[in-house]
Amino acid sequence: MPHADLLRLGEHTMTVCNACRYCEQYCPVFPAMENRLVFTTADLTYLANLCHNCGECLYACQYAPPHEFGINVPRTLAQIRAFSYEHYCWPQPLARTFRRHNLATGLTLAAVLMAVMFATTAIGHGGAIPLPTGDGDFYSVVPHGVMVALFGGVSLFVAAAMSIGLRRFRRDLRGDAARPRNLRAVLQATRDALSLRHLHGAGADCTAEEETRTPWRRWFHHCTFYGFLFCFASTSVAAFYDAFLRWSAPYPLTSAPVILGVAGGIGLMVGPPGLWFLRRQRDPMLSDPDQTGLDASFVALLFLTSLTGLLLLILRGSAAMSPLLIVHLGVVLALFLTLPYGKFVHGLYRVAALIAYAREMQNDRG
Numbered sequence: 001m002p003h004a005d006l007l008r009l010g011e012h013t014m015t016v017c018n019a020c021r022y023c024e025q026y027c028p029v030f031p032a033m034e035n036r037l038v039f040t041t042a043d044l045t046y047l048a049n050l051c052h053n054c055g056e057c058l059y060a061c062q063y064a065p066p067h068e069f070g071i072n073v074p075r076t077l078a079q080i081r082a083f084s085y086e087h088y089c090w091p092q093p094l095a096r097t098f099r100r101h102n103l104a105t106g107l108t109l110a111a112v113l114m115a116v117m118f119a120t121t122a123i124g125h126g127g128a129i130p131l132p133t134g135d136g137d138f139y140s141v142v143p144h145g146v147m148v149a150l151f152g153g154v155s156l157f158v159a160a161a162m163s164i165g166l167r168r169f170r171r172d173l174r175g176d177a178a179r180p181r182n183l184r185a186v187l188q189a190t191r192d193a194l195s196l197r198h199l200h201g202a203g204a205d206c207t208a209e210e211e212t213r214t215p216w217r218r219w220f221h222h223c224t225f226y227g228f229l230f231c232f233a234s235t236s237v238a239a240f241y242d243a244f245l246r247w248s249a250p251y252p253l254t255s256a257p258v259i260l261g262v263a264g265g266i267g268l269m270v271g272p273p274g275l276w277f278l279r280r281q282r283d284p285m286l287s288d289p290d291q292t293g294l295d296a297s298f299v300a301l302l303f304l305t306s307l308t309g310l311l312l313l314i315l316r317g318s319a320a321m322s323p324l325l326i327v328h329l330g331v332v333l334a335l336f337l338t339l340p341y342g343k344f345v346h347g348l349y350r351v352a353a354l355i356a357y358a359r360e361m362q363n364d365r366g
Contacts, residue, residue: 006079010044013076016063023057027198028357029077030057035360042172045087048080049169049346049353052198055207055286065285078288085345090164097341102293106301106338114330117142121326129322136250136316141325144242154336161340166348173356185358192358193351196221209283220274224302225347227267231306234261250316261309268306272299291343298343301335 014033017023024030028050036043053074063069082098089095121142122129133140139147192198199206199218206217238257241247251257276299279287308328315321339345 003083006083007041007044010048010076010080011039013071013073014039014044014047016069016071017073020061020063022062023060023073026056026060027052027054028354029073032357032360035364041087044080045084045169046173046353046356048077048084049349050357051077051081052196052350053078053286054199055283058285059207059210072285074286075288078291081346081349082288082291082294084169084349085165088165088168088349089341090161090168094341098294099290101297101338101342103296103300105293106297106334106342109337110301110304110331110334113333114327117326117330117333118323129326132317132319132321134317136321138249138316138321138325141322142329147329151333151336154333158336158339162345162348165340165345166352169349170352170356173352182359182362185362186355188358189351189354192354193347196225207283207286208278208281216274217278220271220278223267223271224275225271227264227269227271227306228302230260230264230267231309232264234258234264258313262313265306265310265313268302269310272302275299294343297338301331301338304331305335 014036017030018033018036021030021034024034029047032050033047039047051074055074057073058064061071061073063071065072086095086098089098118129124143124146130141196218199221205213205215207213208217234257237260238249238251241251241257242249249257276296279292279295305328308324308331312321312324312328315324
């Protein structure tokens with residue numbers, strides 16, 4: 001759908017909802033909506049990123065399909081969320097990747113990066129992939145300096161791209177939400193984000209169908225989020241060990257980087273496939289079918305990162321370590337490069353929207 005038509009649809013949908021207000025207690029979208037008489041692009045992207053797609057409002061709506069109004073809040077806001085990712089993307093020419101990004105592009109990028117790393121590693125070692133030393137020393141395969149330069153450079157670019165996009169999103173929010181910064185609002189939004197409170201909707205848990213509510217979507221989200229967080233913590237602790245304590249890898253199985261990495265890897269082995277399975281089973285009216293590829297790529301790269309990482313830990317003392325390390329690094333590099341241009345950004349925008357919402361509600365209470 002062209003962006004202009006999508007924004008008109010969003011404005012129409014929110015105007016009908018604002019007149020009805022039957023769903024005002026379901027989630028933050030509706031109290032925030034009631035504070036607005038008109039719905040600008042900034043309003044719509046804010047409300048869309050407040051929506052957790054619990055689905056409750058679709059089944060409660062008297063104007064939902066097959067009614068002639070055809071009101072479908074979850075799908076409309078899902079489409080506007082995807083628009084917001086493109087709208088705030090940096091650099092802007094890469095915004096089109098949100099529409100072209102799918103499972104094939106994600107896996108192809110990973111395969112290309114693996115091939116490049118195999119070739120450069122072989123060239124750097126005289127034309128062949130070096131045999132592992134048997135002690136799990138990754139730097140004997142890919143030199144420490146090369147690894148730091150490669151992933152350090154990519155990480156800086158990714159951090160810059162996501163920071164600029166988030167700053168653009170927050171800049172628009174300031175016109176809609178309360179301006180003063182408030183620590184209490186930040187803490188409330190952080191609690192809501194970490195607990196996934198709004199995945200409950202108005203009932204016990206998310207809807208899968210009109211009469212079906214289960215906790216699985218929330219649990220799989222927790223596995224994915226905290227799995228990613230643990231893996232990030234593992235990498236950060238290992239970097240601290242290497243840079244400041246001069247403790248070189250490989251680290252023992254009882255060390256903090258290994259324990260955190262295993263916990264994160266298990267979470268990512270469970271959460272992403274679970275979310276993908278639930279999406280395929282869920283009522284299709286609750287989601288935007290055009291984002292299926294975006295979800296699939298993110299889920300696949302997260303899963304492959306954890307799978308290759310755990311295998312690398314198990315086999316780090318074997319002859320398979322060298323090729324497996326390069327495969328793992330290729331997948332991780334593909335995941336990192338796609339973070340600013342894939343489903344990952346929804347978490348950043350959602351937290352920013354929750355902070356703005358908490359400030360807004362505090363102002364309403366005086």
